[in-house]
Amino acid sequence: MSNSERNETLLISDCLEWRRILVDAQTQITSEGDKITNSCILGTFYTANPPRYENGDSITQKYLGGEVTFFHGRVLDVDTDLPVAGASLNVWECAVNGLYDQQDPDQPPENMRGMFTSDEDGRYAFYCIKLVPYPVPYDGHAGDILKLMDRHPYRAEHIHFMLTCHSYHRLITQVLPDDDTYLNSDSVYAVKSDLLLQFKPYNPPTLRGKGVNEAHVKWEVNWDFKIKPHKM
Secondary structure, three states, X not given: OOEOOEOHHHHHHHHOOHHHHHHHHHHOOOOOOOOOOXXXXXXXXXXXXXXXXXXXXXXXXXXXXXXXXXXXXXXXXXXXXXXXXXXXXXXXXXXXXXXXXXXXXXXXXXXXXXXXXXXOOOEEEEEEXXXXXXEOOOOOHHHHHHHHOOOOOEEOOOEEEEEEOOOEOOEEEEEEXXXXXXXXXXXXXXXXXXXXXXXXXXXXXXXXXXXOOHHHEEEEEEOOEEEOEOOO
């Protein structure tokens, strides 16, 4: 079932919770008292080199519907709470139909994906669509396993991030709305209470990028990431 657009092995491990446990055991470096942003699974639809955008741009190359959202925040040093400039944020989400670009011939390559860089104040910003739930591919072995466990195939609404910056530990995570229907039954066990966010009515910012019609924007999210520096 696996090919260049789908990794059934990783999907099976997610459905069995193996990979989440391994991620936490091997990459989560939180010590008692730290407020580092929690890690989460990479997911099966990651790509390494998405289009690079300016802060305030949209990751939507082809709009298929959905409620346009302004997603912004800061990248901070967890030890000092100071801004981290020059951090790369690889972000990706599915379209409103619940499909990633690799799954959908109606989407152009790299749709709903982008790479952003935090500015001198640690700030990042982009436009996306409001998150939607979707079923993981369940026409293969992962679907058979879910059926045997009497579990549904739906992922809770989420958006993925990978943060990298010189002298800091890489962060792989995903964040989720705190009112999603599937928080307690996510098919790949990826929900963590400290990764829940809120969508609020849109307040137009001073920073405006390309590819956005302000009249279509309905929501905004303000979310800060706290990352851990390498020890010298």
